[in-house]
Amino acid sequence: MTLWRWVRQHWEWRREALRTNLWLVPSLEVIGAVALFAVTYLIDAASYAGHVTLPSWVMAGTADSGRQILIVIAGALVTVVGVVFSVIIVALSLASTQFGPRMLRTFIRDRGAQFTLGTYVSTFAYALLVLISIEPGPHGDFVPHLSITVAMAGMGLDVAVLIYFIHHITVEIQLPRVIARIAAELSKAITEQGGTGRRGTPSPVAGDSVQEWLGRLEQSSGVVCVHRSGYLQFIRHQSLVRIAAKADAVILLPYRPGHFLVAGSGMARVWPPEAAPVVQRHLAKAGVTGHSRTLSQDVSFGVDQLVEIALRALSPAVNDTFTALTCIDWLGSSLCQITDDWRPSGVHRDAQGMIRVISTEAGYDRLVQRSFEKIRQAGAGVPAVMIRQLESLAKIMERTTTAEQRALLLHQAEMIHEATPSVPESADRDDVTRRYEALRAMHAERATSSAG
Structure with missing residues (x-):
């Protein structure tokens, strides 16, 4: 198992978890707004000290006029954020009623809605930072003219984003578009999880066959229990391979992602039985359960x-x-x-070609x-x-x-x-x-x- 495949396996789950939320993209945009403010503030400070000269298109005015502009921008943005959030909630409610509650994740994962919400929140944060930076100074009031100009430009961008969002949400909520998006995600999952093109150089083969190991596990094996109830969402097969190789064991996974597991029930069987406690201690790092199913490993x-x-x-x-x-x-x-193109591999071997994990695939x-x-x-x-x-x-x-x-x-x-x-x-x-x-x-x- 190469390092690249290990990283890819972990990233596949993290990508799904990070994408299915409404906070990641807005948070990144707010961080970008803070960084932009730091740059414009330094330029304004240098201009105030007389070290640089701002271009003629930069807005000029007094501290009071600057405060009034920023207060209006911040107030308008708070109102629009409320409207955008309300539209998103209405879209989610309509999706839940018309398409089913399990379709909500498709809309929550929508980058257009996340980008729109983040744009308004980040512009509001930027305007607020500029507002509190206006203060008295040794040469009169410090007015960050460039920062105020950038805030006004951001307000113009927000108007364009609002138009985009209205168009985007009306298109994305159409039923044929929803079905096509789900089918596109399914097609991608088929390619990633079971496609013949995903496999590279064949792994070495050594040791007993799958049938021999299954017979051995049927006769004598230790049971590893799951810690909490929920849907099995993701299995880090290569983590289990390393655990099994270290314990010189073989692990059978009778359940696959998508199955519901009850706390205390058996999630895996291990041969030899005495290796079960070792696997039990590391199982939490190799399997992820949650309250809902995902497409990460569940076609x-x-x-x-x-x-x-x-x-x-x-x-x-x-x-x-x-x-x-x-x-x-x-x-x-x-x-x-x-x-x-559906050839999923249910057998996972270590670097020497020995079978270490036997999983259940659809x-x-x-x-x-x-x-x-x-x-x-x-x-x-x-x-x-x-x-x-x-x-x-x-x-x-x-x-x-x-x-x-x-x-x-x-x-x-x-x-x-x-x-x-x-x-x-x-x-x-x-x-x-x-x-x-x-x-x-x-x-x-x-x-x-x-x-x-």
Whole structure:
């Protein structure tokens, strides 16, 4: 395991934790505003002492006029910050009602909203610093003319940011845009977590096989318990590899990120059993649990988000078939990518090639089931949904490379077709049947070509 992969693994989790908040970007912008004030204040102090001459475009005026300008700027900014914050809260409330509470993280992670909020807060902080810097001096009142000019320029920038924010929030809250953003995050997670392109030089292989270690762990192993309840969000596999290598042990992780763990229940099994206390002491550094799921190592969460929106759209209270169709389209696109590029590694070895950690990964069959089954159940009797699911299965079928994958997709199609009697119109039933027969023909054709 290289240092780069260790850093990347830790940064992946930290990036998700830092991005899903509304304080990081505003805090950085406030720090930038303080640094900018330090620079302009030094220039104003040098000008006051007669060491430099300010350009002609710098605002001139008395201390009282400067105070009045800064007070107006600060007051206006406080008002606008309240308006921006209210708009963000309304957007979050609408997202929770229309898309589901688990969609809130998508809006909290939005850089546009974070940047807008930070711009106003940092400008307010800058204006306040300039205001308190106006004071009597040996050569009359010290008036930071350059700093006041910069504060007024910042006010002009804030007007432009307000226009941007109104446009941004009205675009981002549109349902097709929300679905596309979730699908884009899911696509990125698929590439990072299970993509074949992410692996570099093959690691050395030594010692017993996975099957031998699983049999040994089944016969005799020590149990390592989790300290607190919550969803398993992230596992630092390489930290566990180092712990296991130091104890000359093998660790089995029966749970994967996305599973809910209860405090005191077993999170891992260790062979030899006497190494379990050593792993227990370091487990808190290698696993992260929290109150919600994330996409950091949980591709299923991205699939579940799209499915949740589709289920809400198909509910009798909403009855929005077109939104469900959009979700099915993006789920089909994600499954095409998974079919092409989903090769997650559940075996983690040390530098000598010895197996140290055996983890549980989301399988291809489970991802397909999560993508189709709940929507199929909710959309039974809706021909548009049934037809779109069959069309998505056909697109995925074109990417398959194994008989197992094709059999899995055909099974999903058969369950959809079995619900055809629930469609009231005979013409609609015929449409569903034609899509199903076309999929069966594609399955037979690809099976024949693979056998040849």
